[in-house]
């Protein structure tokens with residue numbers, strides 16, 4: 439199937455959405471490319487955390503697909519936990535006012551932790567979360583994000599493991615939403631959206 443045909447299918451799918459009226463598809467990241475990056479990140483983590491049993495903390499909701507794929511590719515023992523954060527801002531820009539609506543339940547004191555995010559955009563949510571997690575006394579904290587979106591970064595955050603760098607657009611699919619839609623697309627689209 440050629441790429442133009444795939445774009446046509448995506449265009450029809452999004453056109454039927456009640457939440458997006460005017461948009462342009464800027465980029466598509468296929469399931470194959472996502473899988474390759476997930477495998478690479480999983481190998482790096484498996485190599486670096488031999489005999490350490492890291493605790494992977496996923497940031498809900500957007501991370502659910504990436505997290506499930508990643509932990510199944512990692513070949514060493516690990517534990518998982520989740521946080522959920524609400525960010526107050528306009529519908530596609532984080533304001534930095536973050537509210538923790540679900541906290542971790544495991545003890546992470548003295549343990550190596552990897553925070554797993556779907557996307558880092560301004561970096562404000564992650565900066566808040568890293569401060570919160572460090573208060574619990576982990577041995578170390580590393581960051582893993584499927585997408586590193588650089589254009590609107592406000593807080594310099596070092597991302598230790600990342601899959602894709604994207605400069606522009608609003609990203610949907612593979613867990614990521616626009617107004618709670620498109621999370622179940624198996625691939626990623628970068629959209630230019632006009633409200």
Ligand code: IMP
Pocket residue numbers: 500525531532555556557558559560561562563564587607608609610614615616
């Ligand atoms: P922040 O701007 O780095 O604080 O991003 C906070 C959160 O906003 C992310 O964890 C995502 O849930 C959401 N977000 C940021 N950019 C996008 C995007 O392009 N698509 C979907 N969600 C996004």
